[in-house]
Amino acid sequence: MGGNTVQVGRIGCVTVITLNRPERMNAVNQELRSALITAMQVAEADPTIRAVVLAGAGGKAFCAGQDLTESAAMQWQDLVRWLNAQRDMYQSVRDLNKPCIAAMNGVAAGAGFQIALCADLRIIAPTTRIGQPEVKAGLASIVGSYLMTLHVSHTHNVAMSLGGELITGERAYEIGLVTELAEPDAVLSRAIEVAAGYAQLPATALRVSKQRFREMTQAGFDEAVMAGIRAQLECYADGDPQRAAAAFLERKRP
Template sequence: MSEILCDIRDDIALVTLNRPAKLNAVNQALRASLIETLAQLNEDAAVRAIVLTGAGSRAFCAGQDLEDAAEVDIERIPAWLNAQRAMYQAVRDLDKPCIAALNGVAAGAGFQIALCADWRIAAVNVRIGQPEVKAGLASIVGSYLMTLHVGMTHNVQMSLSGDLIDARRAYDIGLVTELTEPPNVLDAALERAKHLAKLPAHAMKLSKRRFRALTQPGFDAACAAGIEAQTECYAHGEPQAAMRAFLNAKASTDSRA
């Protein structure tokens, strides 16, 4: 099964994170395929806009796959986080409009992918958040990306509690651009993409490049700080303990199923 699906509809590319049984969580294969797919679409002049979504109704993307992350040790943290950075950068590097159609949960790395898009259309039942602290990880890159959309009060609350918020609150504070009913989220995103695709492509490209230039130093600094912080977290053993607890609980649940 391909972790990323790409369907070209006229001048719109629909890119689907395709691990529904794992809530479309990010693993190495999905990350690499997403980076490659977005780079190809960015070079395709026939594609004028991109919609990102997740397979199934349960999740846009539930974040990092903890089974995949459990294989990371302290020496591998720079390589792992640089790969995550490349995934976010692939979304940021798009010179054409990118709309995230959020269905179900958008958390952690999935939330951050959505924050890198230009437009976030969420079903009203979506839950969104930055739960890294609950996994023993510092909230660094995600908290930086939130500064591009919300003020310090909301950022601190979400980053330090790790709690997910509902789509209506996310819309009220500026993390979500539009709300819609669950059955309509993809149609709404495709419709928005059609409108944006009709705008002059070169003006769109230059406008996006300017936004990228304004935020790139902060993004780069956050990614570097993230490597330092997560290395320290791993040195204290908190992420390893949190992931062991999660995987043990999952194994226990699976054995009873």
């Protein structure tokens, strides 16, 4: 599926969807984005799947965010299409009518952090670092800051969105961004265990409950996506994202 950028496994009635670009810390590019959407749609359509776990390959990252190789080549003419594709990726997680647990087995930043925020529960190691560093890449923090409003106070949201610093899993648990802490080598197994427990609950009750949560937040999410398009067009017109991406790639060059 998707050139193997996303791998799908099965443990009983739980499916494990793994972002699989470990050499790029599972960063999001077009191929991974499309493959994740497809995997989520397949899981939704299969009645024998009762819960989903999202994970990242390689142990170092759940997902380090947007692949800057892709965004560095972005022209402003491509921006609306690209941001709508990002929106479709997040929406595919939101649209799942089955319990979805993010096993944050490594860094989760930017787009990766936002994927995890779209899941129902998040399990993480105390020392894992997560956050919303868009401003450091010259991008406005719009969709991510909206998703954080569903979990944390305005005070913490502002600090993370404007400062762009990553916080530890322990701190994320303290402020309500994540559901549960687990030891690093137990994050995935614990997420599967939790998913298996939810999979035993009545499916219709879970589906209707999830649909109601989505109804309560969909208008805000849609508005944030539109606001994000306007904001990122302004940022790209100024040139900061292009300069930040070019500088990052130059530092990474052998």
